[in-house]
Amino acid sequence: MTHKVFIDGAAGTTGLEIADRLAGRSEFTLLALDDERRKDTSARREALNEADIAILCLPDEAAREAVDMLDPAMGTRVIDASSAHRTTEGWCYGFPELVGSDRVAAARRVSNPGCYPTGFLALVAPLVRAGLLPADWPYTVNAVSGFSGGGKALIERFETAGAPAFRAYGYDMAHKHLPEMQAHAELVHPVLFAPAVVPAYRGMVVEVPLHLGAMEGEPHADSLRDALAEFYADSPVVTVRDKGPVGELLLEKDAEPGDGLELFVFGNEGGWNARLVARLDNLGKGASGAAVQNLNLMCGLPETAGLKLSAA
Numbered sequence: 001m002t003h004k005v006f007i008d009g010a011a012g013t014t015g016l017e018i019a020d021r022l023a024g025r026s027e028f029t030l031l032a033l034d035d036e037r038r039k040d041t042s043a044r045r046e047a048l049n050e051a052d053i054a055i056l057c058l059p060d061e062a063a064r065e066a067v068d069m070l071d072p073a074m075g076t077r078v079i080d081a082s083s084a085h086r087t088t089e090g091w092c093y094g095f096p097e098l099v100g101s102d103r104v105a106a107a108r109r110v111s112n113p114g115c116y117p118t119g120f121l122a123l124v125a126p127l128v129r130a131g132l133l134p135a136d137w138p139y140t141v142n143a144v145s146g147f148s149g150g151g152k153a154l155i156e157r158f159e160t161a162g163a164p165a166f167r168a169y170g171y172d173m174a175h176k177h178l179p180e181m182q183a184h185a186e187l188v189h190p191v192l193f194a195p196a197v198v199p200a201y202r203g204m205v206v207e208v209p210l211h212l213g214a215m216e217g218e219p220h221a222d223s224l225r226d227a228l229a230e231f232y233a234d235s236p237v238v239t240v241r242d243k244g245p246v247g248e249l250l251l252e253k254d255a256e257p258g259d260g261l262e263l264f265v266f267g268n269e270g271g272w273n274a275r276l277v278a279r280l281d282n283l284g285k286g287a288s289g290a291a292v293q294n295l296n297l298m299c300g301l302p303e304t305a306g307l308k309l310s311a312a
């Protein structure tokens, strides 16, 4: 049996990378709209309702419109890569490592996590859940992303002469990723989020600095790392790196796509401070890789089929 998949927004950055991961997979038949019809409402409506699974790779507003176009009688299941439904009742948050693969597999509406929240939640959610970090701590998230994280518009800006060497943003403290970070880590307060963009096409480093010594019980970096290692022990996608001397973490300017997620926990000698760090491809586990992982689960296929995972 093949599953009919329609990627709405297939010409965009995320859509193209999903199609690339599905190329050559006989389990799927891709429904495609040509360039003239890809934004045509009636053509999209038809494709959305013909599909077994629709993957929305659209701006938020267009993603909401696409969901409204679905005829419940047709039974199309949805994976939404946008941030439109990440804290919406009735939607499954498509982070199988955190919510459980079985829940994603059974869901009709799956909202793919945002790229920055993927790094943040992978680090913090299991530790808060285990009671090792407090839910009422005022968490800070510092992050840098490759410019493909901003879609076609930011890619054009960074690939044009005069592109910046560094771009910090989010100064309105109202970044659209704040609600999902707070909700899915089950935090009392919104996080303080400081994102930036560097002139690399893909890749991101998401860091949560922690004053462990100021926390009740003074958790130690080693126990946080051990807890994460145990939590992700069976994951084919998430790797918790061992304690060891790491002088620097790099993003390559022209990195190959990758769907894995690496986690690091650094701590100082006295145990007062720690830096929790996630490194991932914003277009991999941060978007298209996650969408394909969820698609596999929803279709009862091996979770990592088609994913770009290098040996850890």
Ligand SMILES: NC(=O)C1=CN([C@@H]2O[C@H](COP(=O)(O)OP(=O)(O)OC[C@H]3O[C@@H](n4cnc5c(N)ncnc54)[C@H](OP(=O)(O)O)[C@@H]3O)[C@@H](O)[C@H]2O)C=CC1
Residues within 6 Å of the ligand: 008, 009, 010, 011, 012, 013, 014, 015, 038, 039, 040, 056, 057, 058, 059, 060, 062, 081, 082, 083, 113, 114, 115, 148, 149, 150, 151, 152, 153, 282, 283, 286, 287
């Ligand atoms: N890039 C990333 O790293 C990540 C992106 N996402 C999310 O995924 C979604 C897609 O992002 P991304 O691929 O980066 O964005 P892009 O801007 O690269 O692509 C969006 C695509 O949607 C198309 N589009 C816009 N409006 C409509 C419409 N009404 N009907 C049909 N197609 C439409 C655009 O058309 P046109 O080509 O004409 O502009 C474009 O091809 C966004 O919600 C984004 O926030 C999530 C995680 C990471």
Ligand SMILES: CC(=O)N[C@@H](CCC(=O)OP(=O)(O)O)C(=O)O
Residues within 6 Å of the ligand: 081, 082, 083, 113, 114, 115, 116, 145, 146, 147, 148, 149, 150, 151, 154, 176, 177, 195, 196, 197
């Ligand atoms: C570099 C850059 O601009 N990144 C995007 C987030 C990319 C992403 O995760 O997309 P969603 O918004 O769908 O979650 C931003 O900060 O808005």
